[in-house]
Amino acid sequence: MANDREILREIWEGKLPICFRLDSEEVADVREPDPFYLMVPRLSYFPLVTDKVKRHFVKYVDSEKSEQEMWLEYNGQPLKWHYPIGVLFDLLFDKDEILPWNITVHLDKFPDAEIFRFSNKDMVESYFMSCLKEADVLKHRGQIAGSMQKKDHNQLWLGLQNDKFDQFWAVNRKLMETTNDTEYFKYIPFRCYLENGYKQKLVKPVGDNGSKRTLQDLLNEMFPDQPEVQIKTHGLIPPLDTPLQWLSEHLSYPDNFLHLCVV
Amino acid sequence: MSLFNPEDPFEIDLISITERAAVFNVEIKRINAKMDNAIMSYKDFVTYIEAILAISNSTSDYWKLNVVNDNKFLTKKQSVLLENPEDINERLIATFEYHVVYNISYAVPVLCFDVWNQNGSRISLEDYWKYNKHLRDFNMHDTLTQTDHPALNRPIFAFHPCKTHEILKGFARTSKNPIVSWLSVVRHFVHLELLETYIKNC
Numbered sequence: 001m002a003n004d005r006e007i008l009r010e011i012w013e014g015k016l017p018i019c020f021r022l023d024s025e026e027v028a029d030v031r032e033p034d035p036f037y038l039m040v041p042r043l044s045y046f047p048l049v050t051d052k053v054k055r056h057f058v059k060y061v062d063s064e065k066s067e068q069e070m071w072l073e074y075n076g077q078p079l080k081w082h083y084p085i086g087v088l089f090d091l092l093f094d095k096d097e098i099l100p101w102n103i104t105v106h107l108d109k110f111p112d113a114e115i116f117r118f119s120n121k122d123m124v125e126s127y128f129m130s131c132l133k134e135a136d137v138l139k140h141r142g143q144i145a146g147s148m149q150k151k152d153h154n155q156l157w158l159g160l161q162n163d164k165f166d167q168f169w170a171v172n173r174k175l176m177e178t179t180n181d182t183e184y185f186k187y188i189p190f191r192c193y194l195e196n197g198y199k200q201k202l203v204k205p206v207g208d209n210g211s212k213r214t215l216q217d218l219l220n221e222m223f224p225d226q227p228e229v230q231i232k233t234h235g236l237i238p239p240l241d242t243p244l245q246w247l248s249e250h251l252s253y254p255d256n257f258l259h260l261c262v263v
Numbered sequence: 264m265s266l267f268n269p270e271d272p273f274e275i276d277l278i279s280i281t282e283r284a285a286v287f288n289v290e291i292k293r294i295n296a297k298m299d300n301a302i303m304s305y306k307d308f309v310t311y312i313e314a315i316l317a318i319s320n321s322t323s324d325y326w327k328l329n330v331v332n333d334n335k336f337l338t339k340k341q342s343v344l345l346e347n348p349e350d351i352n353e354r355l356i357a358t359f360e361y362h363v364v365y366n367i368s369y370a371v372p373v374l375c376f377d378v379w380n381q382n383g384s385r386i387s388l389e390d391y392w393k394y395n396k397h398l399r400d401f402n403m404h405d406t407l408t409q410t411d412h413p414a415l416n417r418p419i420f421a422f423h424p425c426k427t428h429e430i431l432k433g434f435a436r437t438s439k440n441p442i443v444s445w446l447s448v449v450r451h452f453v454h455l456e457l458l459e460t461y462i463k464n465c
Contacts, residue, residue, distance in 0.1 A: 082409070082418075112385050116409045116418050119389070126404035133425060134368045142425070189368075197416025200367055 007250050011234055012165045014042035016089055017100035020053045023073075026108055028062040037100065041163055042086030042234060043254050045128070046072060046079065047118040048161055053105060061107045071115060073104040082116045082127055084253050090232045090261040091193050125157050128255055132156065135189035135256030136175060138202075139248075144175055160254045168254065175256055176249050188248045190258035192222050192231070198259075205245040215247060216240040223262075231260040302370040303431065303441065311372075311442040312337045312363060315461065322460050334414035337363040343454040348396040355394070356381050361455055363442065364413050371427040372442050375412060375419040376453050388420060397451045406452075422449060440465035 020036040027033065036056045040049045054070045072079040079088055093101060110117070118124050136145035152171045159168025178184060184205045191198040203218050215231070215238060223229045230237055233251055252258050303311075312328065315337060319326035326339045340360045347353035362375040378386045392403050410421040427445065434444035443457070443465035450457050 082411075112418070114417060117387065119387070122404055123388075123409075126408055130408050130410075130423060137368050137425075197411070200413075202367060 004250055008169065009165060011251065012041075012043060012168075014086060014234055015039045016042055016085065019100040019102050020050075020057075020072075020105050021102065022057040022060060022105045022107075026061050026065070026106060029060040031060070033057055033060040040085055042084070042089070044085055044160065044163070045083075045124055046081040046085060046088075047124050048121070049085075054107075057105055058107065065108050068107050069110050069117065069119065071106050071110055073106060074101070078111045078115045079103070080115050081118070082124075084255070084259060086234055087193065087253070087259040087261065090235060091195075121161070128157065128160070129153060131255035131257060132175070135252075138187040138189040139175070139185035139256070140179055141186065143179070144177075148174070156254070172254070172256075176252075184245050185248060188218070188244045188258065189252070189256055190218070190248070190260055193259065193261045203244070205243070205248065212243040212245065214240065214244060215242045218244055230263050232263045233258065233260050237263065302428070303365075303372065304370065305365050305367070308365045308372060308442070309335050311440050314440055314464075315363075315443060318460055318464055322458060324458060329414070331414040334365070336365070336414055337361075339455075341454075341456065345394040345454070347394055357386060357394075357454075359453060359455070361453065362412065362419065363446070366413070366424045369424040369428065371424050371431060372445065373410075373421050373424050373427070374446070374449055374453065374455075375410065375421040377419055391420070395452065395454075422452065438465050 016039070018038050018040055020038070022033050024032075033056070036053050038049065038053070040046075050070065050072070057070075058066045072081060074088075074092055075094065077092070079092075081088070083091075089101060116123075116127065118127075133142060133145045136142050148171070152174075155167055155171045158164070159166075159171070186204070187202050188205050190203070191200055199222060201222060203213075203221055205213055207213050207217075219229050219231065219240070220227075230240075238247065238251065248258055312335065316326055316328045318324070324339075325341070326337050329336050329338055338360060340358065342356055342358045345355050345357050358379045358381075360377045362377075364373050364375055365371075366373045378391055380386055388403065388407060388409070392398055392407070398406065406423060407420055408423055409418050411417070412419045430445050430448050431441050434441050438444040440461075443461045446455065446457055447462055449455075
C-alpha cells in the first residue's frame with residue numbers, strides 16, 4: 001500500500017497553464033475572441049475542465065455551429081482527450097516552446113474517426129471507470145473494484161472531477177493494497193506511449209526468484225532491441241532502478257494505470 | 264443406493280447424502296478448474312480466429328484476418344436495416360464493420376464495431392442504442408463503450424469485456440471454439456449474422 005503520502009499529494013497537485021485560442025477560420029464575428037487561460041490538473045481530462053472554454057468561444061462562431069461538439073488540437077493533431085492531460089503534455093509538448101501550452105479550439109468538423117466523442121460527463125465517467133476496472137483486473141483479478149459499492153465508484157469519480165485528494169484517496173487506497181499475504185500486485189497496469197499510440201503487456205512486479213523487478217526490467221521487456229530507452233511520467237524521468245510495485249502504487253494516474261511516455 | 268429408505272420413510276440415507284456431496288464437491292472443483300481455464304491466451308485466441316477464418320473461406324463468408332503491429336484480429340463488413348423498436352417508420356440502413364480483437368488485461372476476445380449510415384457519417388452511440396431492442400434492458404454505459412482499438416490505436420465501439428469471462432465459462436467444457444459460442448450470444452446486440460456452419464463446428 002502506498003505509504004509515501006506526500007508523493008501522492010505532490011503528484012495530485014501537478015498543474016499545467018494552458019492558453020486556448022479559437023481556430024481563426026472558425027471566427028464568424030467581427031471581433032477576434034480573447035484567448036482563454038486556465039490552470040488545469042495534470043491528472044484530469046480535458047472534457048472535465050473545458051466547459052468554460054466552450055462557453056467563452058461559442059458566441060464567436062457561426063450560430064449554426066454553436067451546438068456542435070468542441071474538440072482540441074495541438075501541432076496539427078486532434079488531442080486524444082481520453083488520455084489524461086499530463087500524458088498528452090508529456091507526449092506532445094514541443095521542447096522548444098515555452099509555457100503556457102497553446103491549444104487550438106474547434107467547434108466544427110469533429111474528427112470522430114480519430115478521437116473519442118464525449119457528448120456528456122457520463123461518457124467520460126464510463127471510460128474512466130472502465131480503465132480503473134481493467135487496472136484492477138491486472139492487479140487483483142478485478143476482485144477489489146468488483147466488490148466495491150456504487151457509492152465507492154462515485155466517490156472516486158467525484159474526487160477526481162472535483163479535484164478532492166482526500167475524497168479520492170479514501171477509496172483509492174483500497175485499490176492500491178495487496179491481497180493474499182503478498183506484497184505485490186499480480187501484474188502492473190501500465191501503458192507505454194509512443195507517438196501514435198500505446199502498448200500494453202503483462203508484466204509482473206516480482207521475478208521468479210522473488211526479487212523486486214524495476215522500471216528497467218519493464219522497459220527491457222517492452223523494447224528488447226532498445227537498451228537506451230527512457231520514459232517520462234508526470235513530467236519526471238524516474239530512475240530506472242525504481243521498483244515497479246512502488247511506481248505503480250505512487251505514480252499511477254487516477255485510472256490506476258502508469259502512463260509512461262517514451263522520450 | 265437411494266436417498267429414500269423404504270424401511271423407514273423418515274430416515275434419510277445419510278451415507279448416500281455424504282457420498283453425493285463428495286461427488287458434487289469434486290464436480291465443483293472440476294468446474295472451477297475449467298473456469299480458470301476460460302481465461303484465453305493470445306495464442307489460443309489466434310487458433311480460434313484462424314478456425315473461424317477457415318470456415319469463412321470455405322463457405323464464402325466475408326471474415327478477414329488482419330495483422331497489424333503483431334496483433335491479429337478478424338473483421339467483417341455487413342449492411343443491416345435498423346428499425347426503431349418504438350417507431351417502425353423510423354428506419355435506416357447501417358453498415359457495420361465488426362472487429363474481433365484480443366484484450367490482454369482480461370485475456371478474452373472483444374467484439375468491437377464501427378457503424379455508419381448511408382451517407383457515410385458515423386452513427387453515435389446514443390442513436391445506435393435507440394435502434395436495438397436487445398439493448399433495452401441494459402445500461403448503455405455499462406455495456407458499450409468507446410475503446411482504443413488494440414492494434415489500430417483509434418477509437419472504436421466495444422462491448423465491455425468484463426462480462427465476457429462469464430459467458431466463456433459457460434462454454435468452457437463443451438465448446439471446441441469458445442469464440443464462436445461467445446459470438447452466438449453477443450451477436451444479437453450488433454445484428455451480426457453467424458451462419459449455422461460455425462455453430463455446428465464448435
